[in-house]
Amino acid sequence: MKLTVFALAAFLCSCSSTPRGWSTAQSVAGDPLSGAWGGEWVSSVNGHRGNLKCAVARKSEDLWEFCYHASWARIFGAGFVLDAVAKPTRRGRWTVEAKKDLGPLFGGEFRSVATVSDDTFSARYDSAVDRGTMTMQRLK
Numbered sequence: 001m002k003l004t005v006f007a008l009a010a011f012l013c014s015c016s017s018t019p020r021g022w023s024t025a026q027s028v029a030g031d032p033l034s035g036a037w038g039g040e041w042v043s044s045v046n047g048h049r050g051n052l053k054c055a056v057a058r059k060s061e062d063l064w065e066f067c068y069h070a071s072w073a074r075i076f077g078a079g080f081v082l083d084a085v086a087k088p089t090r091r092g093r094w095t096v097e098a099k100k101d102l103g104p105l106f107g108g109e110f111r112s113v114a115t116v117s118d119d120t121f122s123a124r125y126d127s128a129v130d131r132g133t134m135t136m137q138r139l140k
Contacts, residue, residue, distance in 0.1 A: 032094050033064050039136030048072055093117045
């Protein structure tokens with residue numbers, strides 16, 4: 001029980017308010033995703049919402065690393081990293097899909113599907129305990 005409480009506290013009270021790679025994230029010419037992004041997440045289950053930051057870096061031709069930091073209730077924050085597959089669609093848009101098992105304590109498998117167009121990121125996410133949207137703009 002003590003370990004569960006400690007793990008939950010560590011997850012909810014992350015010391016950093018920025019994701020890994022934030023200070024060095026930069027847009028790359030010809031790369032539709034890499035760089036720093038900022039916006040918000042909104043839960044459709046309970047209406048909770050908060051700030052969202054993400055540092056994105058390309059790992060291979062169709063694979064990017066998304067390092068997120070989400071905050072809520074002005075005092076809580078947590079970060080997580082997802083590898084996402086991105087594929088071009090029509091008219092310069094990209095579809096980005098990711099999933100990661102966060103473990104039973106944090107809702108099991110987290111899934112997201114996003115569309116990126118120009119400098120706008122719009123996603124739906126879901127897990128066993130929550131679902132909602134994430135919207136971000138590329139930061140220059």
